[in-house]
Amino acid sequence: MTENHPGQVLVRGASLLGERSADLLLTDGVISEISSEPGSLSAPGARVVDADGLVALPGLVDLHTHLREPGREDAETVLTGSRAAAVGGFTAVLAMANTSPVTDTAEAAERVHDLGRAAGLVDVQPVGAVTKALAGEELAELGLMARSRARVRVFSDDGRCVANPRVMRRALEYVKAFGGVVSQHSQDPDLAGPQSCCHEGELSGRLGLPGWPGVAEEVIVARDVMLARHTGSRVHVAHASTAGTVEVLRWAKSQGIAVTAEVTPHHLLLTTDLLTGYDPTYKVNPPLRPAEDVEALRAALADGTIDAVATDHAPHARHDKEHAFVDAAFGMLGLETALSVVASVMVEPGLMGWSDLARVMSTTPAAIAGLEGQGRGLEVGAPANLTLVDPSASHTVDRAASVSLSRNNPWHGRTFGAAVQATFLRGRPTVLDGVLV
Numbered sequence: 001m002t003e004n005h006p007g008q009v010l011v012r013g014a015s016l017l018g019e020r021s022a023d024l025l026l027t028d029g030v031i032s033e034i035s036s037e038p039g040s041l042s043a044p045g046a047r048v049v050d051a052d053g054l055v056a057l058p059g060l061v062d063l064h065t066h067l068r069e070p071g072r073e074d075a076e077t078v079l080t081g082s083r084a085a086a087v088g089g090f091t092a093v094l095a096m097a098n099t100s101p102v103t104d105t106a107e108a109a110e111r112v113h114d115l116g117r118a119a120g121l122v123d124v125q126p127v128g129a130v131t132k133a134l135a136g137e138e139l140a141e142l143g144l145m146a147r148s149r150a151r152v153r154v155f156s157d158d159g160r161c162v163a164n165p166r167v168m169r170r171a172l173e174y175v176k177a178f179g180g181v182v183s184q185h186s187q188d189p190d191l192a193g194p195q196s197c198c199h200e201g202e203l204s205g206r207l208g209l210p211g212w213p214g215v216a217e218e219v220i221v222a223r224d225v226m227l228a229r230h231t232g233s234r235v236h237v238a239h240a241s242t243a244g245t246v247e248v249l250r251w252a253k254s255q256g257i258a259v260t261a262e263v264t265p266h267h268l269l270l271t272t273d274l275l276t277g278y279d280p281t282y283k284v285n286p287p288l289r290p291a292e293d294v295e296a297l298r299a300a301l302a303d304g305t306i307d308a309v310a311t312d313h314a315p316h317a318r319h320d321k322e323h324a325f326v327d328a329a330f331g332m333l334g335l336e337t338a339l340s341v342v343a344s345v346m347v348e349p350g351l352m353g354w355s356d357l358a359r360v361m362s363t364t365p366a367a368i369a370g371l372e373g374q375g376r377g378l379e380v381g382a383p384a385n386l387t388l389v390d391p392s393a394s395h396t397v398d399r400a401a402s403v404s405l406s407r408n409n410p411w412h413g414r415t416f417g418a419a420v421q422a423t424f425l426r427g428r429p430t431v432l433d434g435v436l437v
């Protein structure tokens with residue numbers, strides 16, 4: 001018998017990780033009961049969500065989101081980005097530090113944290129800058145950010161590479177003290193010069209666009225895994241994009257070096273030949289790569305060499321994106337579509353199951369970021385952060401229907417087979433029937 005409870009939600013007949021059907025009762029923010037006989041749980045007064053045919057996953061966790069607040073509230077705010085995250089099935093996002101001002105102090109981190117709590121749709125966990133103002137020279141207030149109310153554990157100068165190896169070494173030594181991690185935007189600034197805006201190869205020559213070669217990423221990844229080994233600290237490779245990076249990661253992991261890596265949905269599906277139309281929607285850092293790299297990234301995600309998927313959701317206002325290719329801003333939207341893209345690339349062709357998807361989009365990212373209460377299994381007593389996915393909801397992406405403030409959506413007009421139906425943050429529905437509650 002279950003007592004009547006005003007805040008209860010009964011999720012009926014969901015397929016847990018795509019494996020066994022069950023009813024889930026969510027009470028006071030936790031999963032309070034699971035019955036493997038669908039239809040058998042009853043909870044008078046509970047809100048009933050019919051999940052027949054839906055796959056239940058732990059709430060998704062994004063290691064790499066740009067929310068643009070403070071400074072560029074015309075492109076995204078913590079609230080609008082949180083909406084996009086919830087619609088995408090996320091219950092936690094890590095908000096990158098390249099805002100204006102930069103998140104390089106405890107106060108700045110607490111501000112982002114508090115804006116996230118006020119929005120109340122996902123846990124917004126600020127990423128702290130590695131260096132003051134992302135300038136690459138002086139370490140930011142790493143310890144103060146870690147000890148602040150925001151409890152920062154992930155540090156990144158994302159958008160810029162921590163190019164100086166001495167600075168990177170010091171940062172790794174510092175974050176080790178509190179179990180932190182440095183997430184590196186691996187782009188050697190001399191090998192990929194300031195004008196570089198697409199993959200360097202035969203196509204960049206033909207298009208007359210300054211290219212950036214895969215090796216500009218690989219040399220930084222190789223350097224950083226050696227620094228991680230030397231310091232005994234943890235390094236995380238943001239948005240891995242090349243087969244060479246995968247080779248370095250494979251070697252580093254075989255040596256027991258504490259390196260983790262993420263790949264974006266767009267690097268798992270889109271290739272550099274999309275650039276033939278000079279559409280700045282496809283301009284992103286690191287650039288879209290050739291099919292061989294995309295293949296290697298998929299294989300690496302399937303075999304665990306790459307640990308996680310992260311969106312690198314990078315909203316940009318029209319007046320920054322709608323320019324000649326060389327002048328347009330780098331970045332594309334990702335939160336609302338990530339699950340659909342990863343399901344189409346990895347699950348539908350049989351490269352991964354739903355439990356693997358849960359690992360790379362929830363459990364492992366939560367562990368890398370040290371987030372408590374996120375990425376837990378679907379078990380009694382776990383915080384009720386979960387996502388319901390319709391695995392056969394064929395739908396076509398319409399950029400105008402996005403809840404993000406920006407429209408730089410590379411998936412516009414594409415059809416996908418799976419879609420997020422519902423998201424619950426500590427037992428409270430944030431999204432039902434695919435729309436914000």
Ligand SMILES: NC(=O)N[C@@H](CC(=O)O)C(=O)O
Nearest residue numbers: 066158159284285314330331
């Ligand atoms: N990915 C991008 O192309 N752009 C990001 C920065 C980054 O992730 O490097 C942005 O802030 O717009």
Ligand SMILES: [Zn+2]
Nearest residue numbers: 158159185238
């Ligand atoms: Zn980056």
Ligand SMILES: [Zn+2]
Nearest residue numbers: 096158159312
């Ligand atoms: Zn980024």
